Amino acid sequence: MSAVAARRPPRPALLLLVLLAGWLGLGVVTAGPAAAHAELVSTDPGEGARLDAVPAEVTLRFSEGVSLGAGYARVLGDGGERVDTGAAAVADDTLTIPLRGDLPDASYVVTYRVISADSHPISGAYAFVVGDGELADAGAVAADPDADPLVATALPAARSIGFAAEAVGLGVPAFLLLAWPAGWASRRMRRLTTSGLGTVAGAAILTFLLQGPYAAGAGLGSLLDPALLASTGSSGFGLTTLGRGALALVLAALLVPLWRRGTPPQSQEVAGLAVLGAGVVLTTAAVGHPVAGSVPVFATAVTAVHVGAMVVWLGGLAALLAGLLRPGVDAGVLAEALPRWSRVASASVAALVVTGVVQSVREVGSPAALVSTTYGWILLAKLALVLLLMAAAGVSRVWVQQHLGLVRPRPGGRRRVTAHAFAAPAVGGSDEAPVVAAARARAAVQARGAVEDVAPLRRTILVEATVAAVVLVLSAMLVGTPPAAATVAEPVDVTLPLQSAAGESGSVQLSVDPARAGANTMHVYLFDDDGRLAQPADLRVTLTEPEQEIGPLDVDLEPAGPGHWVADGMSIPGAGTWTVAVTVRLDEFTASTASTAFPVR
Incomplete structure (x- = not known):
């Protein structure tokens, strides 16, 4: 500067x-x-649940809206065969997986890979059992693909190239308009701007192509996979990214007669260029973290101003180096x-x-x-x-x-x-x-x-x-x-419905503080169907980390009042995505379960 x-x-x-x-x-x-960042909030059936009959569907609820996109949602039997109907659907933050009829008593594994609103994949797996059989090892039955290392490297590289090209392609004309009108006659400024806008379009196309393999956990060989291309093309991320490339090309085309004329644009021409440039900036801001979570319109507007200021500043540096600061x-x-x-x-x-x-403040929080x-x-x-x-x-x-x-x-x-x-x-x-x-x-x-x-x-x-x-x-x-x-690390405070073979039966409120590796405090409150504190015949709470194959670990609870139990000093062995499962036995024959997953840092 x-x-x-x-x-x-x-x-x-x-x-x-x-x-x-x-x-x-x-x-x-x-x-x-x-x-914003999607996390699994609750599942039905819960992690480690033991049911008397096979449910008609499996439901997963996330902390924000998700989509299947290039991901998947499946329920597998003991041998790894699919037992769902293949008609999984997403409605806002809830994923529903219908199951086939006439399934036998067995252990089943739910495995999923969905795309969050900020375009990042979220994946996981857990198991439940129907009948008296043994609970399956979710990690052994469902292997989740990690992001390909080449794709994981190429995607941020494409973004970096796009950011730099945008600064040149938009920032150089802005510099000419605001500080150096005579520069419109410079061939060097013309070449710099044209190459910058062309690179913006190329980087947008490359980002579009890489998003499918990134979301699916596939390699560069699937870059042109029709299914992945269709999935990305139908998403907000894909449409916005392609729109950015198209706007950059249109802007480059409109600049051609101005370069040939070699004089600054007139007011109406400036207005048209400004609208197209603002469109490129807005489509850059309207993907990723700003569009997810709370107040997305405000977050996108702030990001657009941030990107626009970056473009003007860095584009001015490029123009100074390439055209203005030279001998003579x-x-x-x-x-x-x-x-x-x-x-x-x-x-x-x-x-x-x-x-x-x-x-x-929005992305870091504290x-x-x-x-x-x-x-x-x-x-x-x-x-x-x-x-x-x-x-x-x-x-x-x-x-x-x-x-x-x-x-x-x-x-x-x-x-x-x-x-x-x-x-x-x-x-x-x-x-x-x-x-x-x-x-x-x-x-x-x-x-x-x-x-x-x-x-x-x-x-x-x-x-x-x-x-x-x-x-x-x-x-x-x-x-x-x-x-x-x-x-x-964020404290956990959630109320979950208790599920039994007859349907929902009361609810349980769980809190875990501070949700970090080491000593924690857990509070459990049990409510009946009328919302009153209840006293069961037996209560069991366990912790499981499926990916690391830890657990189930029993949590030692002490009564703290009617319908209230506390585990002070409860130990969580390490970081990961842990699942807390609650089993409530009201009598000798009736049991209800609930579970939720939470991150431990």
Whole structure:
């Protein structure tokens, strides 16, 4: 950011530090809101449930809306054969898997892989048993495919290329409109913009192709699989991604006559270009984490502002390096363009800072998550690089001030004026106009002396651009990483219906605090059909971690009042996705069950 300012700390940097300090201080008092990421909330039948008859269907409920997409939902018998009808359906956050009729008493495994609203796959498996048989090992019966390592690497790489190309393809024309109108005649700017927009379209197509294998856990060999292409094409993610590529190509086509003309566009043309550019920015923001969870419209709008500010700032850096800062450039061009760019860049960085902090509060949730999750550590690395960018921008400002500054007399003393004065219109009476004109003349002389040696400024901006490229890579990694607020340890507090062979029979309220590996406290409240605290003949609570083949582990409960039990110091051996199952026996012949899965960090 080659902004021009007085010798004082950069305002965006101060704003960033103030906002972060305020968030960290608030986080000491209270945790922020949880961000979006789908998790399994409850199942029917529950994990480890023992039923008297085969249910007609299996139901899984998630914490947010999901879709099957390129995933699957199956129920398998003891030998791994499918026993569902193949007609699994999703309605918002609930997945329903109908079962075939006349199934025998046996153990059954439910296995699923669904796509969350933020385009990430969620998978798992669990077992239940009908009759007196032995409970099957879900992990042994249903092997869940992990993401192919090549696909997992290629997808964020495609996003990174798309982000960088968007900054060039949109940011360079923005720089020309706002700071360097004469640049519309530059062939270098034309090639840079056209290649950037073409790369945006190519990266969008590549991202579209990779999403199917990523969602299905398949390799690069299935990149053109018709079923996966159809699945991605019918999803909001796929349509939005293809829309971004199409808008970039249309924008490139509309710019062709402007490049041939070599003059700045007229107001109506600017409006059309702005609409298309805003469409590219909006389709970039309207995928991933912003569209999932609470207040998606607000989150998408904030992200769109963040992306737009990034485009303007980094595109300006590219234009400076490729077109403006080169030997032999006219002194008057620098004197006019740099002050304009100063104001635009400062506004862009301020917008980046504010929207970045808003995004962090939503996706991270609490300051503790910054240092306890992968998302938090990547975000901290990005923050450190942004601060480095601002430091490099400060060096650029000092260079510009030293080479383009001037002294303008005023009543009562002398005043140091930066290059912002070069573009200032004459105001006031006739006596002031000659002063401004003289100031511009002296500035032009100073600028001509500086043009012969722009190498120091060019090197500093090259450092900015290099660091910015790494920031874009980290941003692409954040898009594919579950938000910190969804992965940090959160206390469990849920009420589940108790299921028996005769249907629902009362409910159980469970709480686990803090839901971390080690000692925890569990409270269990049992209610009858009328919502009154109930006292059963027997109560059993177990913990299971299917993926690590741990459990079931019995939880030692102590009575704490009518219908209330507590397990103080209950030990959870390690991190993972644990399932707590409750079995309530009202009499010798009737038993009800409930279960839920929860993450342990």
